[in-house]
């Protein structure tokens with residue numbers, strides 16, 4: 365992509381009341397725009413980051429033989445009355461009424477519809493187990509919306525629903541999902557912790573959250589210093605300086621961000637929806653359900669919250685909008701400048717031909733200092749600089765945004781270098 369042709373610039377003004385670190389970095393870096401409080405629009409660079417995260421998640425879901433679906437965002441009131449959540453979900457449910465007085469919600473999550481679809485599509489034990497997932501915009505009328513992408517009124521979520529004939533089958537799938545989730549977060553550059561939690565009427569053995577340690581976190585988690593035990597403070601079973609219920613180790617509190625959650629729903633939603641199956645013994649039984657969520661937009665905000673320095677973002681290569689940021693330094697001597705441009709254009713084409721995605725700052729009217737500031741803000745992992753000096757030696761300067769390390773390479777060696785570093 366050529367910077368000169370790009371829709372949005374980098375180094376943008378941040379609204380004064382944008383308080384969160386991730387919100388400031390993502391707006392300033394040209395990744396998103398605030399539409400209104402708690403609502404953001406993704407700009408081209410931001411959407412590329414989002415799509416890379418989405419692809420990591422989708423690949424892992426398909427790998428466990430889940431099928432992708434797309435539910436409706438709008439759901440009729442009836443479904444939510446049946447589950448009791450029309451009222452119990454509270455004020456954050458976004459309700460609306462059409463011209464004829466029919467009431468709907470904008471989906472904040474989709475257990476009701478998943479159970480309803482199971483009722484219509486699953487008849488006997490031969491139809492089980494099954495797993496479906498979707499990636500979709502969800503809506504919650506959150507009041508505290510000053511945390512960038514961490515908490516918004518509109519957000520993008522991956523939600524998976526699993527259907528089983530027995531509790532034991534659900535338990536096995538649930539444990540498998542714990543591994544899949546940890547693997548997804550690690551591919552996004554995050555160390556996640558599996559934390560005991562509670563949600564609605566569900567108890568701690570049936571709910572787990574995936575937490576990432578961060579000063580900007582809106583959750584507090586109690587961690588054991590010695591073993592893997594961790595519990596959301598909201599559960600109130602343990603507190604700081606208590607002893608670990610498993611190993612006796614000392615417990616410490618830390619700020620965390622929840623990046624995913626998994627629930628063993630059991631038969632609650634299937635019974636509300638009337639989702640039954642006929643078992644081998646000919647008996648009619650309730651379907652066991654599990655649900656597994658990852659807030660994808662929140663995940664992007666969390667990564668920004670963690671990967672940055674005073675100059676801007678520092679994306680992990682796996683989710684960077686582009687791995688390479690190519691910079692042509694302009695020269696005051698027009699003859700030299702033409703040669704630098706030719707050299708850089710050629711390098712850009714070579715890298716593209718080798719399948720390496722490059723963001724190329726080809727702007728002719730912008731000074732070198734400004735170009736470097738933009739490159740740093742963008743957080744793109746590798747900066748490749750061409751100027752009069754390097755041109756003379758037929759080399760380029762390559763700087764790692766992550767380590768700050770600089771090296772010089774022959775132009776002919778650049779494509780192979782990135783092939784190795786990126787793939």
Ligand SMILES: [Zn+2]
Nearest residue numbers: 588591608611
């Ligand atoms: Zn312990």
